[in-house]
Amino acid sequence: MNLLMTASQIRGLPVVTVRSGEDIAEVRDVIYDPEAGRLVGLTLNRRGFLAGRSHDVLPVEAIHAIGQHAVMVLDESSLVDPVDAPDDVAHPATERNVLGNDVLTEGGTSLGKVTDLVLLVGSTGEVVGYQIDKADGGQGYIPLPAQLSVSGVALVVPNITEEFVQEDLVGLGATVDEFRSRLGLT
Amino acid sequence: MSVIGWLIVAVIVLVVVAALFVITRRRRRGGGVFATRSKR
């Protein structure tokens, strides 16, 4: 079962072990590769009322599944020490936080600001688009791969993205394939 | 200690717990959605 979830829905989810039914951590940050359009990993917080950051991280290979109510791992040993994890997960590029980034077309039009990331979850973590606060008001969704570049301050997207701004997630899911074929990617 | 005294203690304790909660919440919630570093 594949479903669309936003990064903000995933952040804060408990990390639960399949083998022992325990909630061993919760999701802190979502790290993705904008060029490949995929989830790369998650950083974690500890569970509990006054708990803070967790030392361990979850590269995408260590994740069994992401669902609406939990991120599943096989058991406690699935959590990875940062020294064994890819650098982008162990030390996230905090200057490249895309939330709040301005979305600019190549032609110089602002489509709005990024408010969230949209992912296709299930057994893979594919990034399908961004949620934006539209420049002319209201919420919208634009498909990935949309950006030509990402700086942490702005996203630059192809001009045709302007035609593909969707009102809701259903619309986004329906247009991703068309958008990609228009870009000559499928 | 009088009732007022205990009430004041209770309020102080509540304020301290609330402050701790807010501080740890912000430490946990801090961060966001990060793009990987460009390979180019």
Added chain:
Amino acid sequence: MNDSFCHSVGRKVVSRASAKELGAVEHLLVDDQQRNVAAVVVGRGKKARLVEWARLSGFGPDAVMVVDEGALRPPGDDRERSAADGKLELVGRRALSERGNELGTIDDVTFDADTGALVDLVIGERRAPAGSLLGSGSYAVVLDKSQEP
């Protein structure tokens, strides 16, 4: 013959050797890998004792018969202590699929009273076969993806 966790809680536990009543069933501890009842928790708090399934002469509809009083022992490790405290109780636990989606709450668990083998887990109107159980603990019971709606 089948029995259920909800029906057996509160049932008296009697020694076959002395006919003495030793207490009542509080919880049933499950082995996730074997998918059977591993032990019966008798009594609560500091007085909680465990009886392994193999030390029962019978799990009957009116009484759980223990071979003798010596079969009752205090919890031996952390898992048994958690079980004795009711933290591993399956009934009332949230059911999660291995895909990370909630399936409901475990309302009851049925088992074969002769062998201790679990039969199914009742979630509302539905019954998940014991074979779909992947793991259980204090946060959730995890069922395989066949149980996704």
